[in-house]
Amino acid sequence: MGTLHIQNIRLAFGDRDLLDDVGFSLSESSRAALAGGNGTGKSTLLKIVAGQQQSDSGTISMTKGMRVAYLPQSDIVLGHRTVMEEMELAYSRFFPMLARQSELETKLEGVTENDGHQSMLLELHEIQQHLIDSGYYQRNAVMEQILKGLGFVQDDFVRNCAEFSGGWQMRIALAKVLAEEPDIMLLDEPTNYLDIEARVWLKNYLKLYCGGVMIVSHDQYFLDETVDEVYELFNGKLTRYAGNYTSYLRQRESELQALEEAYKRQQAEMERTERFIERFRYKATKSKQVQSRIKQLEKLEPVVVPSHLKKLSFSFPPAPHSGNDVLIVEHLSKSYGEHHIFDDLSFVVRKGERLAVTGRNGAGKSTLLRMLAGIDRNFTGTIREGAGLKTGYFAQDTEHTLDQTNDVMGEVESVAATVDIPRLRNLLGSFLFSDDDVFKKVSVLSGGERSRLALLKILLHPANLLILDEPTNHLDINAKDMLLEALRQYDGTMVFVSHDSYFIERIATRILYLSSDGPEFFEGDYQYFSWKLEQKEQVASLAGNNKRRSDGSAPGETESGDIQNAAEARKEANRRRNRRKSLQQQADSLLEEAEDIERQIAETEALMGMAENYSVSEKITALAKRKQELQQLHEAKSEQWFEITGEIEEMNANEQHDT
Numbered sequence: 294m295g296t297l298h299i300q301n302i303r304l305a306f307g308d309r310d311l312l313d314d315v316g317f318s319l320s321e322s323s324r325a326a327l328a329g330g331n332g333t334g335k336s337t338l339l340k341i342v343a344g345q346q347q348s349d350s351g352t353i354s355m356t357k358g359m360r361v362a363y364l365p366q367s368d369i370v371l372g373h374r375t376v377m378e379e380m381e382l383a384y385s386r387f388f389p390m391l392a393r394q395s396e397l398e399t400k401l402e403g404v405t406e407n408d409g410h411q412s413m414l415l416e417l418h419e420i421q422q423h424l425i426d427s428g429y430y431q432r433n434a435v436m437e438q439i440l441k442g443l444g445f446v447q448d449d450f451v452r453n454c455a456e457f458s459g460g461w462q463m464r465i466a467l468a469k470v471l472a473e474e475p476d477i478m479l480l481d482e483p484t485n486y487l488d489i490e491a492r493v494w495l496k497n498y499l500k501l502y503c504g505g506v507m508i509v510s511h512d513q514y515f516l517d518e519t520v521d522e523v524y525e526l527f528n529g530k531l532t533r534y535a536g537n538y539t540s541y542l543r544q545r546e547s548e549l550q551a552l553e554e555a556y557k558r559q560q561a562e563m564e565r566t567e568r569f570i571e572r573f574r575y576k577a578t579k580s581k582q583v584q585s586r587i588k589q590l591e592k593l594e595p596v597v598v599p600s601h602l603k604k605l606s607f608s609f610p611p612a613p614h615s616g617n618d619v620l621i622v623e624h625l626s627k628s629y630g631e632h633h634i635f636d637d638l639s640f641v642v643r644k645g646e647r648l649a650v651t652g653r654n655g656a657g658k659s660t661l662l663r664m665l666a667g668i669d670r671n672f673t674g675t676i677r678e679g680a681g682l683k684t685g686y687f688a689q690d691t692e693h694t695l696d697q698t699n700d701v702m703g704e705v706e707s708v709a710a711t712v713d714i715p716r717l718r719n720l721l722g723s724f725l726f727s728d729d730d731v732f733k734k735v736s737v738l739s740g741g742e743r744s745r746l747a748l749l750k751i752l753l754h755p756a757n758l759l760i761l762d763e764p765t766n767h768l769d770i771n772a773k774d775m776l777l778e779a780l781r782q783y784d785g786t787m788v789f790v791s792h793d794s795y796f797i798e799r800i801a802t803r804i805l806y807l808s809s810d811g812p813e814f815f816e817g818d819y820q821y822f823s824w825k826l827e828q829k830e831q832v833a834s835l836a837g838n839n840k841r842r843s844d845g846s847a848p849g850e851t852e853s854g855d856i857q858n859a860a861e862a863r864k865e866a867n868r869r870r871n872r873r874k875s876l877q878q879q880a881d882s883l884l885e886e887a888e889d890i891e892r893q894i895a896e897t898e899a900l901m902g903m904a905e906n907y908s909v910s911e912k913i914t915a916l917a918k919r920k921q922e923l924q925q926l927h928e929a930k931s932e933q934w935f936e937i938t939g940e941i942e943e944m945n946a947n948e949q950h951d952t
């Protein structure tokens with residue numbers, strides 16, 4: 294069994310030690326998470342391990358012949374190959390062998406039975422056997438299974454990669470890494486671009502995967518299912534915690550408590566010392582003590598509290614006045630080539646509304662937001678803006694809204710009004726860009742730092758319409774909570790996309806559901822939407838039942854005789870089979886959702902414990918509320934599961950009765 298050893302890695306930027314003597318090992322059976330707040334160096338460490346970035350010192354070694362594959366957090370840009378052609382590159386390790394094979398074949402054609410003939414035949418045979426044993430000829434089925442699991446449809450396979458959005462290109466890159474079947478996979482935030490179905494699929498795929506994995510993710514529920522050890526990067530040091538993610542949080546809780554206390558003690562001590570120095574600085578009798586205190590202060594190793602526990606808060610500026618109709622969409626149609634996304638869509642976004650756009654991967658959520666924001670004007674129909682509209686847009690791929698060549702300060706200065714410039718430093722500080730951070734180039738920022746910067750830029754212009762495409766991606770839990778709170782306070786209109794059902798639930802007042810039958814509006818919040826969806830399912834299932842009863846009640850009575858009866862019966866059996874299959878799928882996914890919610894409840898309880906330790910009362914109240922909401926949601930899901938499994942049982946019983 295192979296092992297990948299990482300030892301004594303050091304990396305400093307200026308006077309900041311990002312990685313300070315970091316080491317760990319991964320084997321083919323490793324299931325590891327790499328945790329830590331935004332900007333702690335997770336992506337940097339993975340890049341170093343993958344050989345894509347240099348460290349200042351340290352060694353990386355692995356057992357000979359081992360294969361390691363790496364998926365970066367963002368910035369994948371694919372060229373003009375089709376999806377399938379791109380996927381073929383996952384098999385590039387076979388290319389030399391394939392080249393040798395065809396070379397041998399050509400040579401063998403030309404020679405008669407002379408000296409080299411036998412050995413060439415033998416080599417060819419060995420190559421062919423190896424290709425068979427390593428599953429090379431099954432690759433089409435494998436690629437198809439992976440692509441479909443990640444949300445692609447058959448028609449996508451021949452589409453050009455460059456046609457896909459940044460998020461989808463990331464998904465192609467992820468599919469490639471999976472198809473490579475490496476001994477060790479390094480995945481940097483693979484869940485960011487996946488909707489719930491694709492996430493569940495990936496989770497199950499990784500659970501059954503034979504190689505080792507190291508995953509960075511801010512999605513605790515995903516990690517809980519996929520890892521059994523957690524490495525945490527904090528303040529340059531890497532610490533290992535055995536167990537899943539929840540257990541890591543629990544262990545961390547007590548440590549953080551101690552850390553927080555030490556921090557408070559140190560702060561008090563420093564203040565006291567400073568007061569002492571200040572007070573006695575000019576008293577000759579005390580000067581010796583003063584000198585030693587100053588030295589003492591200088592020597593002090595400061596206690597550092599993780600940034601994702603620092604409290605940060607901000608609010609959106611009050612929304613300027615706008616008309617009652619904010620956006621008027623009429624007869625909107627949009628397609629990418631042959632691919633129709635919207636067909637004659639009309640609706641009005643009204644003032645104060647918080648419209649969540651949901652739907653499966655590829656339904657056109659980001660496309661719609663880009664059109665509403667005026668970024669994409671390549672459509673038919675009209676989108677009219679209401680009076681006095683001021684839009685703030687957060688793109689799914691922040692690289693489109695940030696200038697990589699700017700530094701952080703320059704980036705915000707470029708959009709700030711002159712009167713705001715003096716307070717930019719403060720504002721940046723409240724978004725956790727302090728001191729030298731403000732002179733960092735945008736191109737070196739971490740995923741979470743970029744998201745925060747993009748949000749901050751929106752904040753600089755008072756807007757009455759916020760169009761936000763997956764704003765919580767890349768954010769650590771603290772930043773996510775902060776954004777949620779700020780958006781709840783915001784008094785303007787909002788159109789947003791999110792995969793985070795908790796987030797949608799807390800914010801949305803209306804839902805646009807892009808289903809396979811076309812777009813559909815639900816007037817009301819997310820709970821109402823889920824309830825309505827469920828009702829629709831029930832009506833559909835009742836219709837299915839009625840059909841079954843009326844068809845099945847009098848076999849043989851139709852005039853067209855036995856042949857038709859037999860055909861009908863076959864059709865009916867098919868229908869029942871499909872119905873049962875779909876019910877079973879629904880039941881399975883409900884169970885999965887309920888389990889997810891259970892984990893979220895456990896998670897919330899853990900956080901409550903943590904918040905109690907820090908006596909952050911408003912946080913405790915918010916968490917208690919969240920817990921209660923989760924419990925209600927859990928009740929609803931388990932109720933639905935109960936009903937659906939009841940129906941399956943009934944179908945089974947009827948069938949037994951029939952036969």
Ligand SMILES: Nc1ncnc2c1ncn2[C@@H]1O[C@H](COP(=O)(O)OP(=O)(O)OP(=O)(O)O)[C@@H](O)[C@H]1O
Nearest residue numbers: 306331332333334335336337737738739740741742
């Ligand atoms: N060349 C550089 N010069 C200065 N700072 C840098 C450079 N490259 C990265 N950094 C900083 O190093 C820190 C770590 O970045 P990294 O992308 O590894 O963070 P991360 O832990 O992956 O965060 P996230 O959760 O937001 O993805 C960030 O603060 C980033 O701004």
Ligand SMILES: [Mg+2]
Nearest residue numbers: 336366739740
């Ligand atoms: Mg990162």
